[in-house]
Structures are given as structure tokens and as C-alpha cells.
Amino acid sequence: MEIGRGAEAILILNNNLLIKNRVEKCYRLKEIDEKLRKERTKKEAKLLSDAKRAGVKTPTVFNTTKTSIEMEFVEGKLLRDHINKARNWEMICKKIGENIAKLHENNIIHGDLTTSNMILKNEDVYFIDFGLGYESKRIEDKAIDLRVLEKTLKAKHCKRSDEFFKKIIKSYTTYEKSNEVINRLEKIQVRGRYL
Numbered sequence: 001m002e003i004g005r006g007a008e009a010i011l012i013l014n015n016n017l018l019i020k021n022r023v024e025k026c027y028r029l030k031e032i033d034e035k036l037r038k039e040r041t042k043k044e045a046k047l048l049s050d051a052k053r054a055g056v057k058t059p060t061v062f063n064t065t066k067t068s069i070e071m072e073f074v075e076g077k078l079l080r081d082h083i084n085k086a087r088n089w090e091m092i093c094k095k096i097g098e099n100i101a102k103l104h105e106n107n108i109i110h111g112d113l114t115t116s117n118m119i120l121k122n123e124d125v126y127f128i129d130f131g132l133g134y135e136s137k138r139i140e141d142k143a144i145d146l147r148v149l150e151k152t153l154k155a156k157h158c159k160r161s162d163e164f165f166k167k168i169i170k171s172y173t174t175y176e177k178s179n180e181v182i183n184r185l186e187k188i189q190v191r192g193r194y195l
């Protein structure tokens with residue numbers, strides 16, 4: 001059963017197995033398209049496992065082919081649709097912040113931190129969709145990771161976004177270099193105002 005079609009991939013659910021298949025993009029040159037799909041698939045599978053090892057809840061990867069990943073289907077609530085009405089939003093934001101702290105502690109940049117890439121299952125927040133992720137030690141890259149989240153919170157959850165983001169940042173401070181990242185984020189915010 002097809003459950004979704006994202007910007008890049010088709011998602012097929014088969015029992016408890018989810019297959020994320022990166023499909024051909026006709027507007028890209030064929031060779032470049034194939035290379036890109038293979039690279040992103042490989043990278044995403046690796047980062048899903050790296051993140052899990054770092055203590056972040058991510059779907060278990062069972063198998064990969066050149067352009068598809070077979071992974072655990074996380075049966076829960078997509079935060080995009082849920083967080084605005086969630087009574088336990090503080091707990092959810094705390095988990096989000098702690099997850100990002102663990103990623104950055106391990107030099108994993110998610111690359112697309114949005115509430116469409118987070119699923120609440122019981123009391124856990126799962127991170128998915130590492131297709132734009134990469135490894136980096138740079139403070140700037142970590143600050144941009146947070147900036148992407150801040151901006152998408154504003155766009156999708158505008159009335160509550162400040163509350164949400166403050167709580168997320170508060171629990172992000174479990175990362176030992178969080179001060180440096182937050183200082184950099186503030187500079188990016190100022191820069192953004194004048195762009």
C-alpha cells in the first residue's frame with residue numbers, strides 16, 4: 001500500500017515494513033539523477049543507523065538496495081499534525097531538544113529538521129528522513145540545523161512556535177557545546193533579518 005509520496009521518494013507500507021524508494025526525477029539528467037539517488041539512499045541508511053547508535057530513536061533499517069531502504073514502520077503521530085493540540089507539548093519539545101543534542105554531540109547534522117520528519121510514538125520522538133543529512137563538526141552547520149527547525153516551526157505552527165522553540169533549545173543544552181551553537185544561531189538570526 002502506498003502511504004506517501006514525498007519530494008523525492010515513494011513510501012510503501014507492507015505489513016510492518018516501510019519501503020522508501022527514491023524514484024526517477026525526469027527533470028534531472030539521467031546519470032546525475034541515478035548518482036544522486038544512490039548517494040542519498042546510502043547516506044540516509046548510514047545516518048539512520050549512526051543516529052540510533054547515538055541514542056536517538058530512529059526506524060530500524062532492515063535492508064537497502066541501490067535506491068531504496070526497507071525500514072521499520074513507526075506507528076505513531078506525525079508531529080506536524082499533532083504538536084499544536086498536544087497537551088504534553090513540553091515533554092515532546094524536551095525530547096526533540098535532547099535528540100538534536102545527541103545528534104550534534106556525535107557530529108550528525110540532520111539537514112531537514114521539521115515536524116514532518118518527527119513521529120511521536122508513545123512517549124518517544126522518532127527522527128526520520130536523513131536524506132539531506134551529513135557528518136560535520138562545524139558549529140555553523142549545527143546552528144543552521146537549528147535555524148531550519150526554527151523557521152519551519154514559524155511557518156507551520158506560527159502562534160506557538162516561540163514557545164516550542166524555547167523549550168527545544170532549553171533541553172538542547174544537554175549538548176556540551178550547545179552554548180557555542182546557540183551563540184552562532186543568534187548571529188544567524190540577526191544576519192537573516194537583514195537579508
Ligand SMILES: Nc1ncnc2c1ncn2[C@@H]1O[C@H](COP(=O)(O)OP(=O)(O)O)[C@@H](O)[C@H]1O
Pocket residue numbers: 004005006007008009011018020059071072073074075078116117119128129130131
Ligand atoms: N519509518 C517510517 N515510519 C512511519 N512513517 C514514515 C516512516 N518514514 C516515512 N514516513 C512517512 O512518510 C513521510 C515521507 O517520508 P520522508 O522520509 O520524510 O520522505 P521525504 O524525503 O519525501 O520527505 C513522512 O513525513 C512520514 O509521514
Ligand SMILES: [Mg+2]
Pocket residue numbers: 006116117129
Ligand atoms: Mg520528509
